[in-house]
Amino acid sequence: MSEKIAKRDPRNQLAAGFYLGLISFIGWLSLINTPALWTNEFGVDPGPELLPVIVLTLLSGGALTLLGAGTFQVIMYKTPKTNYWTKLYQNTLLPTLFVISLIFYIGLMEIFGFIFASIIFALSWMWLLGLKSRSETAVSGLFLAGLGTLIGVGLIYFVFVYLIGVPIG
Amino acid sequence: MTFLINYRNQIITALIAIMALVACDNRSEAPFPSEPITLVVNWPAGGGMDRAGRLVAEYARKRLDVPIAVINVSGAGGATGVRHVADADPDGYTVGILGASLVASQYINPNANSIDEIDVISFIGPDPAALQVRSDSGINTLEEYVETAKTNPASIKNGNDAPGGVSHIAATLLQRITSIDLTLVPYRGYAPTVAAIISGEVQSTTLPVHQLIDQHEAGEVKILGVMSEERHFMAPDVPTFKEQGIDLITGDWRAIYLPNGVPPDRHSFLEKIFYETMNDPEFQEAAERLSFFITPMMADDTKQFIEDFDTALYPILLESDLVKARQK
Amino acid sequence: MAKNILFTEFISIISNVITDPQLLGLSALGTILGILMGCLPGISSTMALAILLPVTYAMSPIAAMVFLMAVFSASVFGGSISAILINIPGTPGAIVTQLEGYAMTKSGKASEALTYSLFSSTFGGIVGLTILILVAPIVARAAMEFRSPEFAMTTVFGLTMLAYSTPGSTFRGILSGAVGLLCGMVGFDLVTDVPRFDFGTTALQSGIELVPLTVGLFGLAEVLRGIEGGGKPSKKTPDLGSLLPSLKRVRRLWKTILRGSALGAIIGAIPAAGSAIAVAVSYAQEQRLSKRKEAFGTGVPEGLAGPEAANNACVGGALVPLMTLGIPGDTMTAVLMGALLIHGLRPGPLLFMERPDFVAAVYVALFLALILTVVFGFLLVRHFVRLMRTPSHILLVIIAMLCVVGSFAIRNNVTDVYIMIVFGVTGYVMNRLDIPVAPLAFGLILGPILEENLRRSLIISDGSWVVFFERPIALTMLLLSAAALSYPLVPKLRQLLSNTRN
Structure with a gap:
């Protein structure tokens, strides 16, 4: 995070610029498609569109600068031999799956309640991660995962649902 | 397996929790209410509506054999909480407390429920401006x-x-x-x-x-x-607007409501319980200390009150360009 | 006048309370409940208080206050525990705690971080309390001077400080802050009620809450990083170490802690400011003053101790307007006010005149809570750290479930869970792209305050921008911001000058 700019791969400038540019693009799109912001008369109030416009201008300007600087560096200097683009999405398979499964988890929770959804979610992930990281055998891994699920789900249920009364039961 | 030993107590707790869950999962045909009732407050914890809701729950609990759990479902100027109740199973186990904001938000917010989509059962009292x-x-x-x-x-x-x-x-x-x-x-x-x-x-x-x-x-x-019919008990020296020749009565108020479609027997049971709670002198005393005006009403009167409020409010919203969601 | 009476009352009541086993027991119970509820993500101090409030209806007023003060003060510390150990702030006041605290945990110094946090929290709390006892009426009056133009300009100052919060990537830090500002604009506009950036859905109309955002941005993102390699344990296992870091090390932080405490007490006293602002300002300030600016984010004790002191000093600060003017400055004090009202006691100037003994008892309650928080804190820290020894692949999944339940619990709204996941992915992606994440959270806090107060100032001044130059505090803040912005230019300017001279 605290890497120096000098050490940054120029292609990172491009990637970061693209990402921030995308955010500002979505922002502009939403702003333009909210007619209420542009039609009303707000009197002495500078209006609800003032700050969004300023901040979005700043953000898109910044994103363009990053893109520009990145392009410039890629053209002018030799880029390192390492393949930045493959490195960028290296090891993202598990996190991606995890996020997708989280969404399913929430859906499952809304239908079947907290306990059932959590047991499925926790048991499968604990088992899978156990197999991957600790080379557990399928059986011992399942035992540990089961134990972890029991404690984790039980504790969260006990505290949040039973004691505090969060309505996810 | 130090892991196991360290967490012995937690494991036991977890087991108990899970067993407790299994035990209370069978919704049998026991007389209503046989399980906890949830009271939904449509504003965040700590506010006036929350205090009122928790107070009502505290005293209504005494008249029931089951506990009342208060939860806060806030957001979108109170509309999120109302939607939560409106969409809940109409089995009488979900009740809500709301105020004047509902009447306004049905016109302002396209995603808010209209008054017809909920069933108001009991009036708690006004909170005049x-x-x-x-x-x-x-x-x-x-x-x-x-x-x-x-x-x-x-x-x-x-x-x-x-x-x-x-x-x-x-x-x-x-x-x-x-x-x-x-x-x-x-x-x-x-x-x-x-x-x-x-x-x-x-x-x-x-x-x-x-x-x-x-x-x-x-x-x-x-x-x-x-801005009320009568002077406020906390400021008896202050005249009402009406006394001063200006016919202006407005402010917040609070009421208890159900989702539409609750079976009539449960509906009238809850209506009675909350009406009795509001008339409980102990409740009224506690409410007065929290500066709440208590003027209990049953379902029909409450509905009439809200209709009148709605009628008075609509032209103002129309004039202020706030009617965006639905027309009257 | 009232303050001298108060101090003597305070001393005499201390002995009464401490010798009363029932009150002592209530305070201890409140402290433990407060610590536990505070460290759960999604259970803010306000919720802890609101949930436990009905329990106090049947108690005597003093017992009720002893109990609630303990919950209040302990939950503030509790929020830091989860921030330090699992990168999820338990309460909004702990949002910067994890920046250094979690970094310390990652390098195997979890106990040390918790002890710093406990020590500076307690000290901050005591400073806040002292200010409350001695100069509350003066502070309260001064805080009332702090109006919309001051808020607006102080936020501008906070935003310029934000630019410095990410050394080495200042430019990207500003852009990340801009994204945060945009997130803060989502939902109904306060002044005109026009919905912005809601993409036509109900889900975003009520805006983006701070808790789901931080839980995602820091907590879930960290889980996602953790399972990249299949959840292999990090090399450093959390130490249990000695719980008391050598006094020398703590003593080295005394200036930091004092600064944080003063800042927290003052900002806490300003109605509607809140501890999230106090800690953000304190963090930025410590970083600006530090000789090791570049090391911030890697576990610098100053960056932990300052905000922690500020966070707890806010408790005393927030009680200033409540006790002296009868105005609850935030939602936590609003719950406390409710607790007083139910017992027929109305906080405010009259209470000072009529019941100085009761006012003093409230202060004693806070003092007792602070002391007990240290005691239970030290007892519990070891166990909390030990929890971290759970095999990491199991811990990661449990933390993910906590993120889900915690972000749901804040408003009992599923939308907040999805928002949490979106920001989890955002935090993960931004980290991969080498864009700093912390400014985003600061932007979300500061953005709405800036916009609201700026526009409100202009409505009040009939559209004249002169209002920001007329008022001394606002002007000072504006000048400070200008100075902070131009500060990096000074060496360049000097160079330019000497060049032209030659």
Whole structure:
């Protein structure tokens, strides 16, 4: 995070610029498609569109600068031999799956309640991660995962649902 | 396996929790209510609506064999919580508490429920708005206030909610009925509005009576009038607007409601329980200490009250360009 | 006048309370509940108080206050525990705690971080309390001077400080802050009620809450990083170490802690400011003053101790307007006010006159809570750290479930869970792209305050921008911001000058 700019791969400038540019693009799109912001008369109030416009201008300007600087560096200097683009999405398979499964988890929770959804979610992930990281055998891994699920789900249920009364039961 | 030993207690707790869950999962045909009732508050924990909800739950609990769990489902100016109740199973186990915001938000917010989509069963009481001015403003009566505002339009800055909020509606009504022109300054909630008048950022506010009662008694702020039928028990010296010749009655109020479609026997059971709770002298005493006005009503009267409120409110919202979601 | 009476009352009541086993027991119970509820993500101090409030209806007023003060003060510390150990702030006041605290945990110094946090929290709390007892009426009056123009300009100052919060990537830090500002604009606009950036859905109309955002941005993102390699344990296992870091090390932080405490007490006293602002300002300030600016984010004790002191000093600060003026400055004090009202006691100037003994008892309650928080804190820290020894692949999944339940619990709204996941992915992606994440959270806090107060100031001044130059505090803040912005230019300017001279 605290890497120096000098050490940054120029292609990172491009990637970061693209990402921030995308955010500002979505922002502009939403702003333009909210007619209420542009039609009303707000009197002495500078209006609800003032700050969004300023901040979005700043953000898109910044994103363009990053893109520009990145392009410039890629053209002018030799880029390192390492393949930045493959490195960028290296090891993202598990996190991606995890996020997708989280969404399913929430859906499952809304239908079947907290306990059932959590047991499925926790048991499968604990088992899978156990197999991957600790080379557990399928059986011992399942035992540990089961134990972890029991404690984790039980504790969260006990505290949040039973004691505090969060309505996810 | 030190892991196991360290967590022995937790494991036991977890087992108990899971067993408890399994045990209470069979929704049998036991007489209503046989499991906890949930009371949904549509504003965040700590606010006035939350305090009222928790107080009602505390006293209603005594008349039931089951506990009442209070949860806060807040957001979108109170509309999220109402939707939560409206969409809940109509089995009588989900009840809600709401206020005037519902009536306004059904027109302002396209995603809010309309009054027809819920079933109001019991009225708790009004929380009338009032008009407060700073004592150093030199304004001592309602008449002088109106006069000042007429001679110098927009010169008086009034602190209130965001558009659609109760104190904003009160201020808008005041402008309309007395045909004066104020500068409405919006704040997020009552506490910042109170701070604003005390610090002198605004000259007047249209807050509920109890918000500034101390400052009124200390002489820092003067309450010019209360926007209710009767005088407020906390400020018996302050005349109502009506007494001063201005027919203006508005403010917040609180009521208990159910989702549509609750079976009639459960409906009337809950209606009775809450009506009895509101009439409980102990409850009324506790409520008075929390500055709540209690005027219990059964379902039919409450519905009539809300309809009247709706009728009075609609033209103002229309005039303020706030009717965006549905027409009346 | 009242303050001298108060101090003597305070001393005499201390002995009464401490010798009363029932009150002592209530305070201890409140402290433990407060610590536990505070460290759960999604259970803020306000919720802890609101949930436990009905329990106090049947108690005597003093017992109720002893109990609630303990919950209040302990939950503030509790929020830091989860921030330090699992990168999830338990309460909004702990949002910067994890920046250094979690970094310390990652390098195997979890106990040390918790002890710093406990020590500076307690000290901050005591400073806040002292200010409350001795100069509350003066502070309260001064805080009332702090109005919309001051808020607006102080936020501008906070935003310029934000530019410095990410040394080495200042430019990207500003852009990340801009994204945060945009997130803060989502939902109904306060002044005009126009919905912005809601993409036509109900889900975003009520805006983006701070808790789901931080839980995602820091907590879930960290889980996602953790399972990249299949959840292999990090090399450093959390130490239990000695719980008391050598006094020398703590003593080295005394200036930091003092600064944080003063800042927290003052900002806490300003109605509607809140501890999230106090800690953000304190963090930025410590970083600006530090000789090791570049090391911030890697576990610098100053960056932990300052905000922690500020966070707890806010408790005393927030009680200032409540006790002296009867105005609750935030939602936590609003709940406390409710607790007083139910017992027929109305906080405010009259209470000082009529019941100085009760006012003093409230202060004693806070003092007792602070002391007990240290005691239970030290007892519990060891166990909390030990929890971290759970095999990491199991811990990661449990933390993910906590993120889900915690972000749901804040408003009992599923939308907040999805928002949490979106920001989890955002935090993960931004980290991969080498864009700093912390400014985003700061932007979300500061953005709405800036916009609201700026526009409100202009409504009050009938559209004249002069209002920001007329008022001394606002002007000072504006000048400070200008100075902070131009500060990096000074060496360049000097260079330019000497060049032209030659």
